[in-house]
Amino acid sequence: MQKYAVLMAGGSGTRLWPLSKEASPKQFIPVGDGSSMLVRTIKRLCAVVKPEHCFIVTNKSLFDMTKETSGGLVPEANILLEPDRKNTAACIAYATLLLKKKLGEGVLCFVPADGYVRDTEGYAEALRSAFDAAEKVGALVIIGVRPTYPSTGYGYIHVEPAPAESSEVETDPATGKVDVPGEVAITGENTVPEGRPIPGEIPAAEEVPVTGAVPVSEAVPSPGVVSVSEYNPAANRESRISRVLDFIEKPDLEVAKELAASNDYLWNCGIVAGTMDSIIQRIKENIPEHYHKLSEALESNSDEAADLVGKAYNELHSISFDNGVLEKCVSSLYAVKAEFDWDDIGSIDALAKTLTPDSDGNLVKGRYIGINTTNSVIYGTDAAICTIDIDNMIVVGTKDEVLVCPRDRSQKVRMLVEKLKEQGHDDLL
Numbered sequence: 001m002q003k004y005a006v007l008m009a010g011g012s013g014t015r016l017w018p019l020s021k022e023a024s025p026k027q028f029i030p031v032g033d034g035s036s037m038l039v040r041t042i043k044r045l046c047a048v049v050k051p052e053h054c055f056i057v058t059n060k061s062l063f064d065m066t067k068e069t070s071g072g073l074v075p076e077a078n079i080l081l082e083p084d085r086k087n088t089a090a091c092i093a094y095a096t097l098l099l100k101k102k103l104g105e106g107v108l109c110f111v112p113a114d115g116y117v118r119d120t121e122g123y124a125e126a127l128r129s130a131f132d133a134a135e136k137v138g139a140l141v142i143i144g145v146r147p148t149y150p151s152t153g154y155g156y157i158h159v160e161p162a163p164a165e166s167s168e169v170e171t172d173p174a175t176g177k178v179d180v181p182g183e184v185a186i187t188g189e190n191t192v193p194e195g196r197p198i199p200g201e202i203p204a205a206e207e208v209p210v211t212g213a214v215p216v217s218e219a220v221p222s223p224g225v226v227s228v229s230e231y232n233p234a235a236n237r238e239s240r241i242s243r244v245l246d247f248i249e250k251p252d253l254e255v256a257k258e259l260a261a262s263n264d265y266l267w268n269c270g271i272v273a274g275t276m277d278s279i280i281q282r283i284k285e286n287i288p289e290h291y292h293k294l295s296e297a298l299e300s301n302s303d304e305a306a307d308l309v310g311k312a313y314n315e316l317h318s319i320s321f322d323n324g325v326l327e328k329c330v331s332s333l334y335a336v337k338a339e340f341d342w343d344d345i346g347s348i349d350a351l352a353k354t355l356t357p358d359s360d361g362n363l364v365k366g367r368y369i370g371i372n373t374t375n376s377v378i379y380g381t382d383a384a385i386c387t388i389d390i391d392n393m394i395v396v397g398t399k400d401e402v403l404v405c406p407r408d409r410s411q412k413v414r415m416l417v418e419k420l421k422e423q424g425h426d427d428l429l
Helices: 037-044 060-070 087-103 120-137 253-263 276-286 288-298 305-315 348-352 406-423
Strands: 002-007 056-059 079-082 107-112 141-145 156-159 170-171 184-185 225-227 239-248 265-273 334-340 362-366 368-374 376-381 384-393 395-399 403-406
Touching: 002 037, 002 087, 037 056, 037 107, 037 120, 056 060, 056 087, 056 288, 060 079, 060 376, 079 087, 087 288, 087 305, 107 276, 120 141, 120 239, 120 265, 120 334, 120 395, 141 156, 141 184, 141 288, 253 362, 253 395, 265 334, 276 288, 288 305, 348 376, 348 395, 368 376, 376 384, 384 395, 395 406, 403 406
Parallel strands: 002 056, 002 107, 056 079, 141 334, 362 376, 368 384, 376 395
Antiparallel strands: 107 265, 141 265, 156 239, 156 265, 170 225, 184 239, 239 334, 395 403
């Protein structure tokens, strides 16, 4: 099947206020080499899928900024607009149903646009593994990253322990689907051509080339053993697929230490892959309201279609895809155990760690003058920041706001944003 990547880029990024606001959320913040997180994610995805097969889902209010920031890396027609922010369940349901109507069939991989990754090769390999496993298994496949420290801010995926030895993947004789007992090593040749593919038009449904397995609903039994190399070619290093056992949401520190020390727990980085049919089936089973309301709205080919989608969004409850779908069908999920570095940049302190510390241990962005200032985050946009005798603090300045807090309290920024809303300071949001 043809492979498509979908970037979810409609969030508001309140944990990074005042650098991130509803009108300019965190996916547009420059990091590392000066590129935004959105652009960096697009470039990582285009190492795996063609640019014309890469889509961006964002809020309609962010269309102009998304178009300008993406700079033609993907076709403008591939920017899909949501009428409102209703969390990732609505985003994934809407995009999948729309692309099913537009393209007919394929394997989709949904990726948050605001993750920070340096190891682009490892990231690409994990995506290829997820794409291939999703097509072969006929189930949803998520990507988890091995923890590098006991984080209390991330969710964890509990995966089945690896068997002592495993070199082949059994298929179920009744269904022809792959039965992956525990964990399976997957290796092979690099099949991705070098160089950037040339963008082109989105193929119509009848033009989409379909190779490999037929859709899940029409699968032909294929009993026997599928060799690892037939199942999933990966590039230059080993990838692993495991069954998912459970999800653990943001544990306390003692639990996080136990999870990080185990080989059976992964950070949940929010990436999910599946065939269009398998994603739609899980949406229909677990959040039927999303399926029925959005399907009905998308049935119309008239000028009223956008209004109908807007009406459907107004009636949907806001829920994440993890809570609404994945946690309810955990017994049928698979996970790629990925090795690449990853951070969801969930706080200003995390954002600052993309910078190089100075001789005093400070992470500095912008114009700064300090005396006896150590181990602090200094982040200025359109403002000079001056400090005296502080340690382990965060100081952020924009032309309209100043934020000051201890570094270990940066997660409380979201609470501050809620207080600004309650007190009517909408001009600051």
